[in-house]
Amino acid sequence: xxxxxxxxxxxxxxxxxxxxxxxxxxxxxxxxxxxxxxxxxxxxxxxxxxxxxxxxxxxxxxxxxxxxxxxxxxxxxxxxxxxxxxxxxxxxxxxxxxxxxxxxxxxxxxxxxxxxxxxxxxxxxxxxxxxxxxxxxxxxxxxxxxxxxxxxxxxxxxxxxxxxxxxxxxxxxxxxxxxxxxxxxxxxxxxxxxxxxxxxxxxxxxxxxxxxxxxxxxxxxxxxxxxxxxxxxxxxxxxxxxxxxxxxxxxxxxxxxxxxxxxxxxxxxxxxxxxxxxxxxxxxxxxxxxxxxxxxxxxxxxxxxxxxxxxxxxxxxxxxxxxxxxxxxxxxxxxxxxxxxxxxxxxxxxxxxxxxxxxxxxxxxxxxxxxxxxxxxxxxxxxxxxxxxxxxxxxxxxxxxxxxxxxxxxxxxxxxxxxxxxxxxxxxxxxxxxxxxxxxxxxxxxxxxxxxxxxxxxxxxxxxxxxxxxxxxxxxxxxxxxxxxxxxxxxxxxxxxxxxxxxxxxxxxxxx
Numbered sequence: 001x002x003x004x005x006x007x008x009x010x011x012x013x014x015x016x017x018x019x020x021x022x023x024x025x026x027x028x029x030x031x032x033x034x035x036x037x038x039x040x041x042x043x044x045x046x047x048x049x050x051x052x053x054x055x056x057x058x059x060x061x062x063x064x065x066x067x068x069x070x071x072x073x074x075x076x077x078x079x080x081x082x083x084x085x086x087x088x089x090x091x092x093x094x095x096x097x098x099x100x101x102x103x104x105x106x107x108x109x110x111x112x113x114x115x116x117x118x119x120x121x122x123x124x125x126x127x128x129x130x131x132x133x134x135x136x137x138x139x140x141x142x143x144x145x146x147x148x149x150x151x152x153x154x155x156x157x158x159x160x161x162x163x164x165x166x167x168x169x170x171x172x173x174x175x176x177x178x179x180x181x182x183x184x185x186x187x188x189x190x191x192x193x194x195x196x197x198x199x200x201x202x203x204x205x206x207x208x209x210x211x212x213x214x215x216x217x218x219x220x221x222x223x224x225x226x227x228x229x230x231x232x233x234x235x236x237x238x239x240x241x242x243x244x245x246x247x248x249x250x251x252x253x254x255x256x257x258x259x260x261x262x263x264x265x266x267x268x269x270x271x272x273x274x275x276x277x278x279x280x281x282x283x284x285x286x287x288x289x290x291x292x293x294x295x296x297x298x299x300x301x302x303x304x305x306x307x308x309x310x311x312x313x314x315x316x317x318x319x320x321x322x323x324x325x326x327x328x329x330x331x332x333x334x335x336x337x338x339x340x341x342x343x344x345x346x347x348x349x350x351x352x353x354x355x356x357x358x359x360x361x362x363x364x365x366x367x368x369x370x371x372x373x374x375x376x377x378x379x380x381x382x383x384x385x386x387x388x389x390x391x392x393x394x395x396x397x398x399x400x401x402x403x404x405x406x407x408x409x410x411x412x413x414x415x416x417x418x419x420x421x422x423x424x425x426x427x428x429x430x431x432x433x434x435x436x437x438x439x440x441x442x443x444x445x446x447x448x449x450x451x452x453x454x455x456x457x458x459x460x461x462x463x464x465x466x467x468x469x470x471x472x473x474x475x476x477x478x479x480x481x482x483x484x485x486x487x488x489x490x491x492x493x494x495x496x497x498x499x500x501x502x503x504x505x506x507x508x509x510x511x512x
Contacts, residue, residue, distance in 0.1 A: 267301070
């Protein structure tokens with residue numbers, strides 16, 4: 001009988017832990033049973049296990065036909081996403097760059113699928129699953145295993161954070177496993193103290209996109225998807241550039257105490273358009289500490305958290321609109337002048353979106369801290385990642401605006417598409433700004449830009465950023481929401497020209 005990939009990996013791993021550290025210590029660490037020289041017990045997923053294994057074991061060039069056949073046989077698309085997310089978590093555990101970016105794209109791809117017309121709904125999901133499969137087959141072994149807390153395991157947020165600072169993965173995993181018996185909400189709140197230690201895009205987006213997956217994988221898998229952040233934060237401790245991302249928790253704690261924010265009820269005061277714009281400009285133009293201070297003052301003044309989150313998102317949006325583009329090529333698919341992928345603005349917008357959304361599901365303490373950190377990080381990204389953003393003018397700039405003559409929505413959509421295919425960021429953004437000024441419906445613009453977010457590779461960020469924009473557009477007031485689509489049009493024009501692997505095959509399989 002031919003062994004599966006997982007059988008092979010289990011055989012290779014069997015006994016390695018005990019051979020390295022000894023049976024007694026391996027047991028104490030929660031890594032292996034005390035009675036046998038065994039690898040850590042495998043993490044399995046019940047009725048989904050067969051589909052998860054299919055994701056891990058099937059060669060990438062054979063996967064899409066199998067999955068398409070299952071979809072045509074009635075398997076819900078959400079089940080494919082859930083299995084891919086669990087295969088990703090078990091394989092990478094938050095420790096692999098391409099792996100965790102693929103995890104963060106899975107829920108956005110599913111949301112995009114729900115916006116697609118019949119016949120095309122599986123395309124964004126299959127694109128991301130193929131990326132998932134390719135990376136799984138480039139890696140050996142599995143990062144996540146069953147973890148059981150010991151009898152004397154400390155519990156609580158402070159213990160998790162201390163173990164992460166010690167860079168002790170087994171200890172931090174055992175402590176968080178003790179939180180796994182609580183509700184998903186309680187486990188999230190215990191994890192957030194560690195996440196809030198610093199401001200960095202993957203640190204917060206990983207938590208938010210893991211949380212976003214719970215509707216698909218089920219709340220019983222909350223511990224599995226959230227524990228990836230334990231591994232990521234420990235990796236970050238090992239490579240953290242403290243000059244670029246200085247610890248933020250101390251300055252945030254001072255603001256919380258200074259304004260007595262924990263003693264106040266949640267504010268309900270809404271801001272008018274002018275006030276939202278002013279707050280976003282203060283956050284955008286200030287130092288990180290002062291930006292957080294502005295958010296703290298707004299909370300102290302009774303401003304509703306949602307309004308503060310909107311101002312933070314608008315400040316981050318300016319980093320996309322004002323960016324002069326990469327001064328030098330980062331890679332073949334991220335040339336000079338490009339802004340897509342891990343560009344300053346895309347990262348800032350994804351971070352701001354994650355901070356504000358996690359704030360809405362966290363407890364009162366973390367709601368405050370997440371909003372302050374969201375403001376802090378926008379300002380930090382502007383000041384620490386390079387570029388004269390305060391002097392650069394936002395897109396669309398006057399010269400591009402002057403070239404857009406049409407005032408007919410359909411013509412402007414055609415002009416936007418032509419600009420995207422020419423990598424003409426100024427013209428794409430100008431055409432969408434003009435379209436929005438006409439009061440035309442946003443749906444056709446999303447349809448156009450989503451098509452390219454799916455068909456193009458996007459340097460790992462297309463799905464996340466598309467979802468960020470769609471969420472922010474929905475949450476923003478009419479006076480400002482079109483700024484988000486102008487930014488997406490610009491990023492889409494930047495990314496065009498690098499077709500996504502598997503997209504053409506998926507189109508043929510689906511007959512679209």
